[in-house]
Amino acid sequence: MTPTETRDKVLAARNAKAGTWDDEKSGDAGGEAAFKVLTREEAQALRAKNPLLSPWKVVAAQAAAGVVFTALWWLFAEGSVKAWSALYGAVAVVLPNALMAWGTTRRQVTNASAAVLSFAVWELVKILLVIAILVVVAKQVADLSWVAMLLTMMGCLKVNWLVLLTRGRNKSISDGN
Structure with a gap:
């Protein structure tokens, strides 16, 4: 099992325990989208788009x-x-x-x-x-x-x-x- 899969399972377990939280459908008070866990490919694309400043x-x-x-x-x-x-x-x-x-x-x-x-x-x-x-x-x-x-x-x-x-x-x- 990869670290990404382990992290996803831990997050899913936390969300299941919370019960009342629905991060997929709700946003914050400002109307912004809820936090989304990035996949490995999405994270790499984001890093490629915004490289770190040396x-x-x-x-x-x-x-x-x-x-x-x-x-x-x-x-x-x-x-x-x-x-x-x-x-x-x-x-x-x-x-x-x-x-x-x-x-x-x-x-x-x-x-x-x-x-x-x-x-x-x-x-x-x-x-x-x-x-x-x-x-x-x-x-x-x-x-x-x-x-x-x-x-x-x-x-x-x-x-x-x-x-x-x-x-x-x-x-x-x-x-x-």
Whole structure:
């Protein structure tokens, strides 16, 4: 018996015990259709239609934004101190996020609780690394431009929204179907 068949039998048994629930015919209060369990083929088709966003695309976009911000500080600020500060800000965002992306994608986790634990651990590592980078930069760089560094950090962090916008909208939603 496959895992899908086992899951379907468990769900059927739960629905039979509930008695009063009729998920096939009723919807929710908003008039939407009730929850439908997908078959393996339907789930694969849905995944093919809406692929997962790779964290490496986000890291690459953050690195590109860091380069752009550093170049802008280099061009429009008097001197390279602000450009170096902007570069430190980009490193404080990109390096920890790259480490987290590597840590969470290096092996596939099949258990949901293990995935949540892995995410939480790598998020903690990321936060500690950001703090360490900022402390080292603050102590080691005498003429640090906090404005340039913090603005670059914010720009690199906010580029995540641009990555999400580049994915586009689902055609069935825009068609109204």
